[in-house]
Amino acid sequence: MVGVLASACLLAALVAGCGGRGTGAGDGRIPVVTTTGMVADLVRNVGGERVAVTALMGPGVDPHLFKASEGDIARLQQARIIFYNGLHLEGRMGDILVKMAREKPTVAVAERIAPERLLVTEDGVEDPHIWFDVSLWMEAVEVVRDHLTELDLDGRAVYAQNAQAYRAELEELHTYAREQLATIPAERRVLVTAHDAFGYFGRAYDVEVMGLQGVSTAAEYGLADLQRLVDVLVARGIKAVFVESSVPRSSIEALVEGAAARGHTVTIGGELFSDALGPEGTPEGTYVGMVRHNVDTIVAALR
Template identity: 55%
Template sequence: MRRKQLLVLFVLLLVSCGPSSFAQQTTSKPPIKVAATVGMIADVIKHVGGEHIEVLGLMGPGVDPHLYKPSVGDVRILDDAELVFYGGLELEGRMTDMLEKLNRQKPTIAVTSKLDPRRLHLTGNDSYDPHIWFDVLLWRDTIDVIAETLASYDPAHAADYERNATAYAQELTALDQEIRDLIATVPASSRVLITAHDAFGYFGSAYGFEVRGLQGLSTASEAGAGDVQGLAEFIKTRQIKAIFVESSVPQTTINAVQKAVQSRGWNVAIGGQLFSDAMGNADTKEGTYIGMVRHNVTTIVNALK
């Protein structure tokens, strides 16, 4: 009789302890917190990381990374993150030194770190143009850096990262062809792109556009009256139909160019707003890299063809 009572107690003990022990064994690991400086990088991370990561973004829509100063909240995000990705090539301007030092504490990776320098645009001061996302096939090559970093940090899900990376790379390959088909509808003589700052050099090289920016590669360089007049004369001489504003750059400089062109007897339209250093709002198509690129190309083609 006593043996039966002990057996019953043992079974009850297993039943009472079993569920909680099982729950502890099957509780899923929380997503990896990954910080990204600009939206274009954050979007790649989301595609590659999928359900295994939580993206913490620093710079939102309309933010200029060249002039950006990190806030107290940004420092908190960087502290909380397990991995940090940034553009590199001096894209983040004033943040660059801080990001490089952060690599001593946690993996902090420039997505451009493994690109062949021969594919980059060398500027006059021995540095490179950081706006590589405007050449879709060049931007596609940053996927591998992100996928390899995530797989190294979280080898349990390496196969998922590789699969997601391959799928997203295929999407970007298709996007590149889509761009080329759209641009083919614009006469070659009309393929001149003029914007507030010189962010579209890779776009011009990849897709056959002559590109002019009123300001330099960084918006930290200011345009003077001579720059405005010189660009206005170029527009009038070439009889260019449209020029473009950017979401992250004040419109006043392009308005000044438009007025200077009009004073020379040629009417040039504002062809629309392009996304250069920042994507659109998160709840819009332009809030994704592919949606941003499609918006830009459609806007350019409709204004110039």
């Protein structure tokens, strides 16, 4: 009987790790858990076949409001390394991330961005939406490379090569975004969205950005915020505003109605992916595809 149990455990160990640290994937790949899809995509690009990545936040999920479920906590516990965005993007996961950091590498991909490159709001809050400036996201590539290497030295060459190739792809993407957005006449290069996710985007690509809510969706917007933006839409003749996949459309629809009441027609220029990737298997399900989609949507509506 003991022999049967022991061999059952041996078999289980081969499949999923029995009593030892679970591999999650069960195939020798390193189980990695991330918060957002953008971070997951980054780790997949750098880790390649050596990692099995699970993102806790799927398409359409707002990271500012996300709370880890019991299932999520179980997944975090099974990971060998955790990557998250940081800068309080995951505002309601602070406690669990602190707890995880006592047990295993728990890494903010934003950890190495120089303070002088961070945007800070009037209230002194650091803007967490660093993925909107592709050149900032390129720094996150190196953070992932170095932490994976530290955990898995055998993969050093693979991580270095993958990181270099991905950085080159991002360099191209950065150039694409800059060139495309520059084709919108400067006076019309104004991006109005539901929340202030696009600050880095605006700085990197010379686009004026305005959001109805602040850098987090956790704060409600008021009538005064709405009125202030409607005034700008009317005064500058801005013809399109944009909805975000992870924020309810109602706030943007209120802007369209507000402008219409003042005799100014504003259309919804399309849906942008701000704080979450698109569905898996679609072009917008990757970071590069998401940025391209956003750039192309903005250019088509404003040019």
